[in-house]
Amino acid sequence: MDDDTPQESVTSRGADSARESGGAPRATATGESRAVLLVVEDDPFLGGMLEKKLHEQKFTVFRAETVQEGRALLAEKTINLVCLDLILPGEDGFVLLREIKANEKLRQIPVLILSNLGQRDDLEKGRQLGAADYAVKANTSPNEIVAKIEQLLGIA
Numbered sequence: 001m002d003d004d005t006p007q008e009s010v011t012s013r014g015a016d017s018a019r020e021s022g023g024a025p026r027a028t029a030t031g032e033s034r035a036v037l038l039v040v041e042d043d044p045f046l047g048g049m050l051e052k053k054l055h056e057q058k059f060t061v062f063r064a065e066t067v068q069e070g071r072a073l074l075a076e077k078t079i080n081l082v083c084l085d086l087i088l089p090g091e092d093g094f095v096l097l098r099e100i101k102a103n104e105k106l107r108q109i110p111v112l113i114l115s116n117l118g119q120r121d122d123l124e125k126g127r128q129l130g131a132a133d134y135a136v137k138a139n140t141s142p143n144e145i146v147a148k149i150e151q152l153l154g155i156a
């Protein structure tokens with residue numbers, strides 16, 4: 001991680017877009033950040049709930065609502081783990097997962113798929129594309145998601 005680890009949480013389309021749309025970056029939880037996460041989730045309620053829980057656990061969180069926004073944040077920020085929904089407006093999450101794993105600079109970033117697609121084919125496709133783990137949102141509590149993130153980052 002860079003010495004200038006971001007100490008902000010950006011909801012939606014990154015810092016510039018959030019400012020353009022009247023939103024403002026929010027400070028992360030006080031103290032040292034444990035890791036920098038990118039949450040790609042188009043549902044504002046679920047994304048906000050997860051962001052709040054992760055902040056409570058001292059993670060710095062950037063949020064994106066689309067693959068395009070996620071792609072932009074991956075290009076401009078140093079990210080330690082991606083939480084990725086599969087059903088997104090425009091391109092689906094599998095597109096971003098493929099891009100992350102095909103990019104030499106990004107491929108080491110663990111990707112935790114968070115989706116309500118719980119079909120065996122979707123789970124298998126995610127694993128084949130390089131996802132580190134998979135959680136069905138409807139069946140997984142925020143605490144369980146935090147535990148999965150900590151395990152994937154080796155900070156449990």
